[in-house]
Amino acid sequence: MKGRYLFTSESVGNGHPDKVCDQVSDGVLDSVLRDDPKGRVACETFCSMGQVIVGGEITTTTYVDVHKLVREILLGIGYNHPKYGFDANTCSILNAINKQSPDISQGVDAGGAGDQGIMFGYACDETPELMPLPIMLAHRLVERVEEVRTKGVLKYLGPDCKSQVTIEYDDDKPLRVDAIVLACQHTEEILDKTGKKITEKSKKEIIETIAHPIVGTMIDNKTKFYVNETGKFVVGGPQSDTGVTGRKIIVDTYGGVVPHGGGAFSGKDPTKVDRSAAYMARYITKNIVAAGLARKCLLQVGYAIGYPQPVSVMIDTYGTGKVTEQRLVELVRKHFDLSPKGIIETLNLRRPIYLKTASYGHFGRPGFPWEKTDKAKILKKDA
Numbered sequence: 001m002k003g004r005y006l007f008t009s010e011s012v013g014n015g016h017p018d019k020v021c022d023q024v025s026d027g028v029l030d031s032v033l034r035d036d037p038k039g040r041v042a043c044e045t046f047c048s049m050g051q052v053i054v055g056g057e058i059t060t061t062t063y064v065d066v067h068k069l070v071r072e073i074l075l076g077i078g079y080n081h082p083k084y085g086f087d088a089n090t091c092s093i094l095n096a097i098n099k100q101s102p103d104i105s106q107g108v109d110a111g112g113a114g115d116q117g118i119m120f121g122y123a124c125d126e127t128p129e130l131m132p133l134p135i136m137l138a139h140r141l142v143e144r145v146e147e148v149r150t151k152g153v154l155k156y157l158g159p160d161c162k163s164q165v166t167i168e169y170d171d172d173k174p175l176r177v178d179a180i181v182l183a184c185q186h187t188e189e190i191l192d193k194t195g196k197k198i199t200e201k202s203k204k205e206i207i208e209t210i211a212h213p214i215v216g217t218m219i220d221n222k223t224k225f226y227v228n229e230t231g232k233f234v235v236g237g238p239q240s241d242t243g244v245t246g247r248k249i250i251v252d253t254y255g256g257v258v259p260h261g262g263g264a265f266s267g268k269d270p271t272k273v274d275r276s277a278a279y280m281a282r283y284i285t286k287n288i289v290a291a292g293l294a295r296k297c298l299l300q301v302g303y304a305i306g307y308p309q310p311v312s313v314m315i316d317t318y319g320t321g322k323v324t325e326q327r328l329v330e331l332v333r334k335h336f337d338l339s340p341k342g343i344i345e346t347l348n349l350r351r352p353i354y355l356k357t358a359s360y361g362h363f364g365r366p367g368f369p370w371e372k373t374d375k376a377k378i379l380k381k382d383a
Contacts, residue, residue, distance in 0.1 A: 001169070006178055008166040009134035009255025013142040014359035015077050015159025015185065015236070017243025021045035022252075022358040024054060025245045025267025027073050028064055030352035033269070035062035037350035043097070043267035044245045047238040050086070055096035056267060066095045073355075078149070078159035083187060085239030113303040113340050114272040118261045121281020122254050123289040124296040126174060129371075130286050131364035133174045135255025137165040139360045140214045145184055148209055156202070158185030160236030165215075172296075177215050179224040182206060185236035186228075197231035252362050253278070258298050266358050270349035273303045273340055277310075280343045282363050283370040284332055288315075290373035291380040293328065295320035301338060308339045323383050331379055 012019055024045040032039040039060035046053040052070050074080075074088030081087060123130040141163035149157040164181035167174045188195075190202040207225050246264025250256050263274025270276040285297040294317035302312040313332060315325045332338075337346060344350060347369040357368070365371065 002171055004168065004170050004175075006166050006168055007134055007257070008164060008179075009132065009138050009250075009257070010162065010164040010181075011135065011138035011142045011251050011255075011360070012163075012248060013145055013159070013161035015079070015146075016162065016248075017047055017160075017238045017241050018245075018247040019243070019359055020047055020074070020077060020079075020238060021243040021245040022248070022266035023073050023077070023355060024052065024070055025056075026354040026358040027069050028054065028058070028066065029267055029269060030355050031064040031069060032058065032060045032062060033350060033354075034352045036060045039269065040271065041267065041269040042272065045243070045267070046245075047086075047243040049239055050090070051092045051094070052238075053094045053096060055098075057099060058097050059099045066097070067093045079237060084158045084160075084185070084237060085235050086237045113277075113305055113307060115263070115274060116303055116305045117263050117274055118300055118302045119263075119273060119277040119281050120253075120259055120261055121278065121283070121285040121299045122258045122297065123282070123285040124257075125289055127364070129364035130289050132255055132257045134165045134167045135251075135257070135361065136364055137167075137177070137215060137218075138163045138251075138255065139364070141165070141180070141182065141210060143360050144210045144214050145182075154205065154209060156187045156190050158187065158233075158236050160185035160233070160240075167218075174218075176220055177218040177223050179226065180207075180211050180215065180219075181226045181229075182210065183228055183230075183233055184210075185233050188234055191232055191234075195232075198228055203227045254363070259300075265362060266354070270344045270347075271340055273343075276340060276343045276347070276349055277301055277303065277338070279347060279349070279362070279368075279370040280336065280338065283347065283372070283375075284336055286371065287373050287375040287379055288328060290376035291383070293317075293322050293379060293383055297321075297328075299332070308341070310338050313338070327383065331382060335375060335378060335382070 025043040028043045029041045043056040071088045079086045126133045145161045148154045162183040166179040168178045190198045192199045265275045268275045281299045288297045296318045298316045300314040301310040315328045
């Protein structure tokens with residue numbers, strides 16, 4: 001976009017009810033893949049007051065102790081005491097898992113896509129991670145909340161939290177942070193005398209301990225801070241709101257900067273192109289930007305269930321490309337295998353790597369194979 005404008009992205013912490021469910025679903029997936037790399041998993045989780053329901057379609061040769069796994073994940077998040085409204089030690093757990101439909105399985109076994117759908121990948125040069133700045137800062141803020149909570153820096157914090165960052169741009173260049181929103185679950189010890197809101201001292205402490213170390217020089221004297229604007233946030237997590245797997249798809253991807261396909265990621269094995277093709281699309285666009293062939297790059301792929309190759313490949317560089325978009329599509333088809341089997345092999349996806357993806361975004365983080373830029377040199381040379 002031309003001229004000055006504001007853009008906002010949000011993130012949520014690993015104690016948010018939806019993220020609790022994402023972690024459980026991906027924890028089940030990892031447990032299957034650890035012993036059965038070809039296991040088929042489509043796992044969904046629901047959590048609410050005092051209960052967790054795990055369901056879906058799973059076909060595997062291994063056994064997963066769902067009850068034990070759920071409690072371990074909840075304890076790891078920090079739901080270990082009734083004061084947070086949700087306790088891993090006492091919540092009820094229901095296992096409602098079934099097998100994958102044989103009608104779907106026969107198409108996947110032959111190398112076809114596990115479903116129809118459209119997937120998007122994106123990269124830009126706003127940050128070293130080649131991600132949009134608003135979503136990266138939003139993720140770092142909730143990560144910082146978790147850090148200061150687990151290290152006991154701010155002992156009154158609970159596991160649930162949310163963040164939101166508004167960036168002021170000028171001709172697509174980020175200038176400053178215009179606003180930061182933080183909602184942090186806390187115990188009653190920081191409430192004022194009315195018992196209806198947290199003290200100004202604690203607000204200032206949260207801003208200085210969490211926001212300033214992350215956002216730093218992009219904060220100026222006009223930056224606005226909104227901390228627990230309802231007044232207080234004592235009741236949080238599944239006690240205050242239901243959680244469902246796959247409900248934070250914009251948080252998981254690019255913060256709303258670009259379109260999103262219809263499917264979520266968590267709880268799905270890599271034969272589901274909702275997940276694996278979105279990872280491949282990120283891998284491709286990141287390598288295109290890393291190669292200097294565009295400053296921004298969006299890629300869309302479309303699949304038909306049971307068919308091995310995408311029915312469409314589209315690239316948009318928003319006018320920043322050094323070569324035509326048609327040429328980039330040619331390079332993509334030449335250097336990347338977009339079949340489900342090819343994606344799985346290229347990114348080595350039949351491994352228990354997914355629980356880590358379920359919090360703080362699937363993209364822009366080191367250690368994941370789709371974040372490598374090992375194709376940048378060959379793309380640049382061939383272009």
